[in-house]
Amino acid sequence: MNSHEHGTSETFHTQPHSGERPDLRSLHIREDVARTGRCGNVHLATGRTCILPERHQGSCDFVGPDDAKGLLP
Numbered sequence: 001m002n003s004h005e006h007g008t009s010e011t012f013h014t015q016p017h018s019g020e021r022p023d024l025r026s027l028h029i030r031e032d033v034a035r036t037g038r039c040g041n042v043h044l045a046t047g048r049t050c051i052l053p054e055r056h057q058g059s060c061d062f063v064g065p066d067d068a069k070g071l072l073p
């Protein structure tokens, strides 16, 4: 008896490196803010929103939800 069975049904799930940027992971864009011409970046850790003009220079200036709300129509 020489019936060795080799299971060759291993499924490999290769994870492609799709250029993930961990530095962007903590940011989200608030579309309603962005639509008003603001940066709209949301710092997820704090829930604060950047209300500086779109494509502003320098780093974002995050403000609390109440301040961001005042900008919206």
Ligand SMILES: [Zn+2]
Binding pocket: 039, 040, 041, 050, 051, 052, 056, 059, 060, 061
């Ligand atoms: Zn910003």
